[in-house]
Amino acid sequence: MTEALRPPPSACPGCAVAPAAAPVEDKGARLLLSLPTIHCAGCISTVEKGLARHPGVRSARVNLTLKRASIDAEPTVSAADLIATLDGIGYEAHELDPGVLSQxxxxxxxxxxxxxxxxxxxxxxxxxxxxxxxxxxxxxxxxxxxxxxxxxxxxxxxxxxxxxxxxxxxxxxxxxxxxxxxxxxxxxxxxxxxxxxxxxxxxxxxxxxxxxxxxxxxxxxxxxxxxxxxxxxxxxxxxxALEVPRALRIAGGTQTEVPIAQLAVGDLVLVRPGARVPVDGEVTEGRSEIDRSLLTGETLPVVTAPGAQLSAGEVNLTGPLTVRVTAAGRDSSLHRMADLVAAAESARTRYTTLADRAAxxxxxxxPLLSLGAFVVWMWISGGDLRLSVNIAVATLIITCPCALGLAVPAVVTAASGRLFRKGLLIKDGTALERLAEVDTVVFDKTGTLTMGTPVPDNLDAHPEPALRVALALSEASSHPLARALATALRARGLAPAQVDDLREAPGYGVQGTWQGQPVKLGRAGWVGATHAATTGAYLSLGEDTHSFTFTDALRPGAEEVVAALQAQGKTLWLLSGDVAPAVEAMAHRLNIPHHRAGALPTEKAAHIEALQAQGHKVLMVGDGLNDTVALSAAHVSISPASALDAARAASDMVLLGRDIAPVADALRISQTSVRRIRENFWQSGLYNAVFVPIALVGWCTPLWAALAMSISSITVSLNALRLK
Amino acid sequence: MEVLAILIPVSLFLGLLGLGAFFWTLRKGQYDDPEGDARRILNTDYDDRPKRDDE
Structure with missing residues (x-):
């Protein structure tokens, strides 16, 4: 199993850190959802009706052009509910921060x-x-x-x-x-x-x-x-997403929510299960499991007990922890990562676009040509000011870059519209041109080629009563494996068994009583089962034990994208922080020729820089905090919408849907668009080469100017529309 | 040629009328979702009257 314990790409990651950080929904405010998969008239009415049926929703309106829905709802309605509702009717949705002002x-x-x-x-x-x-x-x-x-x-x-x-x-x-x-x-x-x-x-x-x-x-x-x-x-x-960095400080027996900036070394901070660790620190109280995949790419949760060191950015999974702050703010590991990103970004050479160079x-x-025409005609005509000025003006208006002004935007609009329809959002204006130069593609494994969510793969091996007990137990826990198990079992149409005395033992699992006998779901040692080779959850029913094993689901389109990129002749790399066997298995499964396991964030970036030093142009596709430095170091970068905030911020394009296949389309489209832009430049150059001499010799009439201008503009636009 | 005295003002007036209509549609946000509007016509649910802004 790989990368089991990624927290779900929640609608509001900040909410986990700071429950009070979502004042947006206060007075029945507008909610905005991104709907990457809608595409037809049927989708519009299904989504609008589905949302309208949701209790508390006053009205919902879909914008197909932007693939968004805006919802007017009671304050009690949260985006997460609506996302679940839409998921039920078959549409993927993400919450958008209604950045009303900027919009x-x-x-x-x-x-x-x-x-x-x-x-x-x-x-x-x-x-x-x-x-x-x-x-x-x-x-x-x-x-x-x-x-x-x-x-x-x-x-x-x-x-x-x-x-x-x-x-x-x-x-x-x-x-x-x-x-x-x-x-x-x-x-x-x-x-x-x-x-x-x-x-x-x-x-x-x-x-x-x-x-x-x-x-x-x-x-x-x-x-x-x-x-x-x-x-x-x-x-x-x-x-x-809204991510207000706050922490729960424990002082004098009471908990107060404070901004992270106000924390000092030595303070005690409470980290709830499911929340991100806000600072670097040492555990003083509590047992839990920690997901450090976002920082290191490690897939397995790590058990923590008093005395363990935590880094900012890790996610606490099962039990509440009290942490003594050892480094906060500027010195914390999360901040050091942000500094690395900033450094890598400034090192990224300022890219001059084709349009800049042409301009x-x-x-x-x-103006020089026009001035030249004026001077020469003054000399030829022996000082006829009116004639010379007229010719100078005709030259000026003929050379004015009407087609040049359309050459790039028309193509970029056509290309970004096409990419948007495929589910890719261009964040940076120069990304399209940079993407066209790419010859090497580096993938992160966790959460990029895989979904980052575990899926149980041996449910059929267990009898139904065991499954029903497992469902009852797993629904009592918020551990990612338990949640994955519950979702999969529910999907099979099973009902939970009657289990009493449900208790979660943080760091170990869930226990209860079923038909008079104790039942447990959790770690092998605690349950009393023998530890299998793969990661899993273990169930004991009195004397019997069952083991559930998990695999990380491959992201839809992962196989296609690898095949398509190889067909395009790109060199592919798989760079992951995960352990070698998992990375090798994935590389083998997808047929990726080069791979490297156990890479730290800085090593990923260094690897990409080394590739670029050899003259390769690298596209990095990644999603984790451990990818951010690499994402900003690469020539161009793409991250999925489920990626962490920081990773999305560091990348040039965002993949809106779950499917990763559009990455290959993006490369193809970017190459075609750059070709179209070049053609457009040649076209407008050609038009100038024909008409400027006419203007210079003084034959240009307003009719010629009007004809030349409209023909060149229309041909340039039509050429842009040819983009497939 | 005297007809020009009528035709030119008339053509300008009609043009201005079109421009005014364009401004109106622009302010009413009719270009916010061209693709959706094009598809909505295929929708089979009919309203009795157009939706009002304040609804």
């Missing part, structure tokens, strides 16, 4: 951009109607009138809709940098100015529709960019 914030920005797109679109279409008349041959007074009306529509529109570009350009200029928005803002202002001047002079050409089109397409690109980022950010924020190369050329 409205991003919404406001998105709506602001949409509003500007709407205004730009309206103005663009109306001006286009007038421009078509001009291109079709309207002359003299009619043309001037049309240009004038266009100006009246275009000037306020550009002033309103162009604000995001003006602001960004100004900010960059103040910092003495030139970003892509600098040339854009320049082009917008100059073109509007020169077009207005031409209109007033009864000139032939005015570029109002081109300016508006430029604004419109650039805003669309900006919006797509914003949405991809905001969606990922808000979801990642909301996934981060850096392209941004200065736009």
């Amino acid at each position: 409205t914030e991003t919404d406001r920005q998105g709506r602001d951009l949409l509003m500007r797109i709407g205004v730009a679109g309206f103005a663009m279409m109306n001006v286009m109607i007038l421009s078509i008349a001009v291109w079709a041959g309207a002359e003299d007074a009619t043309r001037d009138l049309f240009h004038l009306i266009s100006a009246v529509i275009a000037i306020p529109t550009v002033a309103f809709a162009g604000q995001p570009f003006f602001r960004s350009a100004l900010k960059a200029l103040r910092a003495r940098r030139l970003n892509m928005d600098g040339p854009i803002a320049l082009a917008l202002i100059l073109t509007v100015a020169i077009s207005l001047f031409e209109t007033l002079q009864s000139g032939q050409h005015a570029y109002f529709e081109a300016v508006l089109m430029l604004t419109f397409f650039l805003l669309v690109g900006r919006y797509l960019d914003h949405r991809a980022r905001a969606l990922a950010r808000s979801a990642a924020q909301e996934l981060a 850096r190369a392209y941004a200065p050329t736009i």
Whole structure:
């Protein structure tokens, strides 16, 4: 058996540490659930009806786009109940922290951009109607009138809709940098100015529709960019469960709940069963079992008795423990781990995206080219200011990176939408590009390739009365093995036997009386059974003993993902903190060629760094606290939604569902998207190569500009949509 | 050509009407769940009237 004693990926890990840390549900507040598996109209109504039937729920609404349900409920309804209800009707759910503030914030920005797109679109279409008349041959007074009306529509529109570009350009200029928005803002202002001047002079050409089109397409690109980022950010924020670090301090015979920061060395702290140990310390009272898998990857629970040393982050399983603090806050092992993560993250080289590189190369050329055109034409025409300015402006507007602005966001939007539908959430904007470079994939075993929950595998070997007694006993305990046993037995439709005098002996097991004879479920020695080779729970019925053995269930999709990645030619590693036989068995079962057992957190990170020093780009997939350093050291990292808070925070992508197979899809999609981005750059480059010379020689009319701009934007977007 | 004096204001007015409708849908949050809305039409449970915001 492997990794039995991971605490369930509870809806609110913090609640175990601090029961008072969940004030969110106070006044019948909104609950948010993430539903990674919903996908159809049937799902919507099943989920909504299922939730509405739950007592205390006032209303429930599913958002299929975000795969979330928001629930308005009485204060008595907890997210855990609803998750159980949904599980009963076949839908996986996780609680989301209703980070209401940040969500409205991003919404406001998105709506602001949409509003500007709407205004730009309206103005663009109306001006286009007038421009078509001009291109079709309207002359003299009619043309001037049309240009004038266009100006009246275009000037306020550009002033309103162009604000995001003006602001960004100004900010960059103040910092003495030139970003892509600098040339854009320049082009917008100059073109509007020169077009207005031409209109007033009864000139032939005015570029109002081109300016508006430029604004419109650039805003669309900006919006797509914003949405991809905001969606990922808000979801990642909301996934981060409430974890208020608090501890129960025992002083003068009373228990008070205090923040961990207030604890001092020598204080006595009570750790309840099921809670995480908040500090490093020494057990002074109580017996229990400790799950240290999150820190070390060890799978077997460790028995603790007075005198044992505990580290922050371990989970107390069966009995209450009193712990004397030996190190708190900054010095605790949990904090040292966080420091390691921070160090690894800052060491991760600042990644320049393709878009950054393109913008850096392209941004200065736009004004330079336009200035060049102006100077050359001044010289050719012998000082014809009006002609030279017109040509300079035509060059400016032709070179303005309409397609370039769409090239990356259109692809990223298409890719992240596709990944989201497969159950992967991108947390970091550059993750997609980094993922495309990966050639080595490192998996953690515990909780990543396996579910991290034990499943009994020999139930058929026992007679039914024994099973029913085992069910009665196991339901009296919160030990993970007992819970797993109870769940499996319940799933078989068994009813518990009548067992009286149920008592839990912390660190040993549960005992009771059944039909007049003592029955026990627990450790081999305590029950009186012989210890089998695998981990298990033992049941004694008077003289008889039965042993239940457990295996760790393989995560769904684990076999597929390994096969798919090998087909893609990636090198696979299995790095685990678990003991060698378990790791070898898993590597063999999944056919992973390289593996390493017994790796400490720092060793995992060092291993990944060594691989990267050899020139490999490593994708780390892991979930535990012992993986966090490795996750942040890797080139790119993915963690499942059931992972610890810290691990999710350290990773670039979060796997929303239970299935791990999307990891292979993610690699494939990321490679295709980077190819599409490159193609888009080539396309917009090609368009410039054709039209810039036309502008430079002075043949460019507003019609040409409008055509070139719309064709390039549309082809770039269509290319992005080809992403499969 | 005199017809332009009517047509241009009319076209602008209609455009503005559309823009106003767009703003309204934006404020009412009608773009919050495009995918769900597209699927909900396949739902067979009918309401007698649209749901109100305060319900």
